[in-house]
Amino acid sequence: MSSHPNSFWRWSKRLPQVAPEHRLDLGAGCTPLVRSRRIGPAEGLSNLFFKIETANPTASYKDRFATVAMSHxxxxxxxxxxxxxxxxxxxxxxxxxxxxxxxxxxxxxVTAPSGKVSQMLVYGAELYRVADFGRDPDITRETFEQLKRRGEAPDAAMQITAYCYSPVGMEGVKTISYELAEQMQTPAEHVFTPVCGGGLALAVARGFADLVEDGALTPGPKIECVQPEGNNTVAGPLREGMDQATAIDRCTSEISGLQCPSLLDGDALVAATQRTGGTGHLVSDEAVYAMQSRLAREEGIFSEPAGAVAAAGAVAARRSGLIRADARVVCLVTGSGFKDPPSVDRMLSGADVPTVTLDALTTEGPPS
Structure with a gap:
């Protein structure tokens, strides 16, 4: 375990108790918070910030979960x-x-991108795909139950990034909120987060609730839940004032990482979001891909599509007048663009890198 003051385990008093000799620390957490230089001003958001979770050791916020879960x-x-x-x-x-x-x-x-599959294989994981898993709610639910049974062996544990399955590991995700409270000179008013099964946004809401309860923050920000239109389990019900999430027959979104027709932590997230005064936001897949490109070309932030969803939601909310122009807004950028090569190919469609001779470069300059 690192003894550095910026170690993930500096939050140990707020995390599930693990003896120091069992604490893993690959460098999760302490991710940058950067002010938007171009998208915010262009969209009339003068205080737009991005929390760069791609700076975690495997390039997503899920390292926060894994640090606590594997240590336990x-x-x-x-x-x-x-x-x-x-x-x-x-x-x-x-x-x-x-x-x-x-x-x-x-x-x-079944739709896991090749970049992420290769990353898992490099670390030595044993992988297999399950047909229609992540698209069909019945198959998704039965797969979870099968894995749960496999994880009940004395030497095993099932670890899934949802409170309903792995509440110990999910406590690690709350550190996003603790860091944001440290990093913002003036507290955030809105935190936009992508939603799949709901665990991330629920952890962020609970993390801020911890700080409010301890008197370290008053008040907490509104949690803003953003989903692709084709996986509308939480965002739509929130906008309609419902008190529960709604399962869907089939996910139709192509945004990898946000394809979950089942509820998982959905009901708990709806309640937690409403307590903060936040709501839900739906964005099209095309808006997500467009924001992925804008983050790269206007902010220098290389995100996978799922990591661009929060920013797409914030921009849509501002255009609809749902948030003030001077509101302090944080968008979570949850995963790196390197993880989803097909989305990068889509962004670069038609791009070409020509080869020129040295003579041509000298006489004519670089090709336009």
């Missing part, structure tokens, strides 16, 4: 981890399992 498994003497993933959770868990000497088995959502 070490403390419990468990040697086999069973999980499911569209990529980011699997990569984070596989890396921390490698460091801990724990066997890692990952059931992949």
């Amino acid at each position: 498994m070490l403390a419990e003497g468990q040697s086999r981890c069973v999980t499911t993933s569209s990529g980011n959770a699997g990569a984070a868990i596989a890396a921390h399992c490698a460091a801990a000497g724990i066997t890692c088995e990952v059931a992949l959502i």
